[in-house]
Amino acid sequence: NNPNPPTFDNTIAPLDYAGYELERIASIFFNLNSAETNPEIQKLAQEISPMLAAFANDITLNEPLFKRVQTVYETIENTALNEEEQMLLSKKYRNFQRNGALLSDADKEKLREIDKALSKLKLTFGEHVLAETQKFKLHLTDPDDLSGLPESAREGARSLAEGEGLEGWLFTLDYPSYLPFMKYADKRELRKKMAIAFGSRAFHSDDLDNREVLKEIASLRFQRARLLGYKNHAEFVLEERMAKTPDAVQEFLEDLLAKALPAAQRETQDLKDYALKTDSVETFQKWDSSFYSEKLKKETFDLDESELKPYFELSSVLEGMFRIAGDLFGLHFEEDPAIETYHEEVTGFRVRDARDNFIAVFYADFHPRPGKRAGAWMTSYKPQFRKEGKNERPHISIVCNFTRPTKTTPSLLTFNEVTTLFHEFGHALHGMLADSTYPSLSGTSVYWDFVELPSQMMENWCYEPEALALFAKHYQTGEVIPENLVERIRASANFLEGIATVRQLSFGKLDMAWHSGDPSAVGDVKAFETAAFAETRLLPEHPETCMSTSFSHIFQGGYSAGYYSYKWAEVLDADAFSYFREKGIFNKEVAGKFKENILSKGGTEDPMDLYVRFRGRKPDPQALLERAGLADAKS
Structure with a gap:
């Protein structure tokens, strides 16, 4: 409502400082929701997120405000601004343009509905993953089941059990508990149980299942991108990245894959041969990977992780x-x-x-x-x-x-x-x-x-x-x-580096599969994921597991169309x-x-x-x- 002609100093700069208190309080609240949440905070988050999404829309869809920003963007001489000011002006204008300022009134309303829905769905996705991670517990009372585990892992498990008033040992899907178990536990059936539990989080056809949640997130992102004039969500996202285009990302991933895959296949065969020779393992599975990797690493480099701790x-x-x-x-x-x-x-x-x-x-x-x-x-x-x-x-x-x-x-x-x-x-x-x-x-x-x-x-x-x-x-x-x-x-820094690289590339390819096309036709999430992983698969797939349902980086965090980063x-x-x-x-x-x-x-x-x-x-x-x-x- 400023009656003066718009300038950098009366429009662009004050806009960047505006809303500071709200942003500060919101960051505190959502950081607590990640690091120290409870049912009350989660309930509040479901109420607050749509309010914040609507408020953000109120700013970027405010026509008189956008006209002022646009006027500064189109009339100001770049030479009148320093580099940082030029970047801020460009970023502010693009922020309005990329968030619907140029849409018709009807499309602006559609955008508001999409943003409101996405704000809640992403929270729901994360809540489900957290609940699933904490729900599973492997309670062991037979000391023989601990065979192979170092004393530090046993003691940690004993502490967890005591904390819950249980005898014996307790293992969970939290990394400090899960990873040592997968690396050292001799009992293959127990490793399988842990691996399936970890790999099937939010994939159990119950109230915590994320399949429909993630399909809706992906579809709404696609609809939003199309509404704004982009082919897909990846094209929208990558406009503001060093990579610039989905084609550039795909080319980058494919080029690295061509270099890493032969090494990964050789390394996988080495692990299979080692497991067959050591323990007569005929069919090498995902729950064998960390276990035999650790054994082979110790044999190859005389290096045991428990020796380092x-x-x-x-x-x-x-x-x-x-x-x-x-x-x-x-x-x-x-x-x-x-x-x-x-x-x-x-x-x-x-x-x-x-x-x-x-x-x-x-x-x-x-x-x-x-x-x-x-x-x-x-x-x-x-x-x-x-x-x-x-x-x-x-x-x-x-x-x-x-x-x-x-x-x-x-x-x-x-x-x-x-x-x-x-x-x-x-x-x-x-x-x-x-x-x-x-x-x-x-x-x-x-x-x-x-x-x-x-x-x-x-x-x-x-x-x-x-x-x-x-x-x-x-x-x-x-x-x-x-x-x-x-x-x-x-x-040992490069030990099984081919496998590690292909694993990262597979996540990048899954991310791009969800975001560089129209996901609305996806019926079976597991089948879609299996197809996306086809080029990078080194070990057998299992129908009970699905990574997408707990892939928080891309469905809850900020890495959608960006895992390649x-x-x-x-x-x-x-x-x-x-x-x-x-x-x-x-x-x-x-x-x-x-x-x-x-x-x-x-x-x-x-x-x-x-x-x-x-x-x-x-x-x-x-x-x-x-x-x-x-x-x-x-x-």
Whole structure:
């Protein structure tokens, strides 16, 4: 309603700051719904989500407001704005255009109905997965059933049983319980039971079944994209990604698959041969994969994951990770009990730079519990931005589901949990070191296939002797991890890399199958999924399991038409880390460039421009193939 002619300063900039309190409260609420939910919060979420969706529509479908934005977009000279202002103007205009501002009144109403329905369906999908994950429990009372399991897994299971007032041992589908069981339990029938339970979450033709939920999500996304003038949801999403088009994503996935599949097939045959030779396993199944992989890894590299765990005590790893962030980026982390948290297990830290400037509040939440969804993620409670001369600093959190301490041992991490921690911390650094003017361009507000670069980049330090020496210390003796053990970790880094790559590519292909066509004709979800996995299948399918029904990344989170991003960003991170390798993994100049051009810039510029400024050139995919040991793979 401003009577003055629209300008950047009276329209675009104030629009980005508008609604700050609501966004802050909403982020707190939905973060709690992920990390510390209960039936009351879930009920409120089902009420609040449609309200927020309607409110977002009220803004982007407001015609007088859009006319003002459009006028600025079409009349302002780019030279009058700096790079960040140009990006904000372009983003604001596209946000209106991509969310229905140019539609007819009738189509605007259709869009409102779609957005309202999607907001509730995505929540329902996640609630079902959480309920299914927590519903299954494998209660064992015969010690013989624990054959093969290391003492740490047994003790964890005993603690879970005691917590529920049961005798014996309890295993659940939470990763710290599920993964060791699948790796070490000798009893094949019990591994099968766990694998089927995990693979069939929300696929039981009951109140928690997600088949109709996900079909409706996919169909509504397709309808929305068509309404807005796009061929499908993937085309709509990828317009705002580095990849740009579904064809480019498919080509990327196919190219990597051609290089990885021969290696994956050889590795799978090696596992089958090993299982046949070792235990006369005639038909190798999915529940055999982790078990024989671990045995073969131990035999090949003399490396047992349970042998590593004593060197990765959680508090020591955390301390070492903070030290690495200090050496690279000049950050200092100090635990502060005065910081309010949402659960007694959450720790708050104040983060300062080398000049003692306050940088961020950082929250760490590490262990599984009821009301917390599975997996690991980074999130924000408050963004960084500048307003009226003040640089508002962010509040950033990482949430994980790591092995709990027991009565006799502290929390000892698997090596995979160590890399997960560093991964989420990379995202956290992206949020904490943000230095933008506008909140919508700050921190991790970047193209989705660029956002995984800082996270995957940080994982590299987990394999470097110089970095491991800072935190890999035996929890009882304080002894630094022996050099020969580090060498075995590095030697085994590419173990079964072909299988791991094909697995990731299969998820990317399933995501694109759901989102790059019209899903309304899909009748049988399992049959559709089986067809999508056909090119990447290495082991027999099972009618009782279905991945789509618990594929939260794409049906609840923000990865729809974007799961390929993990492999896309691996190309960037392998190339970026090769620069550190060349100059030194703690080289201040390279770290400074990474902080300045990647971590602090957020979405203020085109990501490829930022990458080229850091690296001096575009990324070279060869670095990923060499790191993965696939450089010589022939299709």
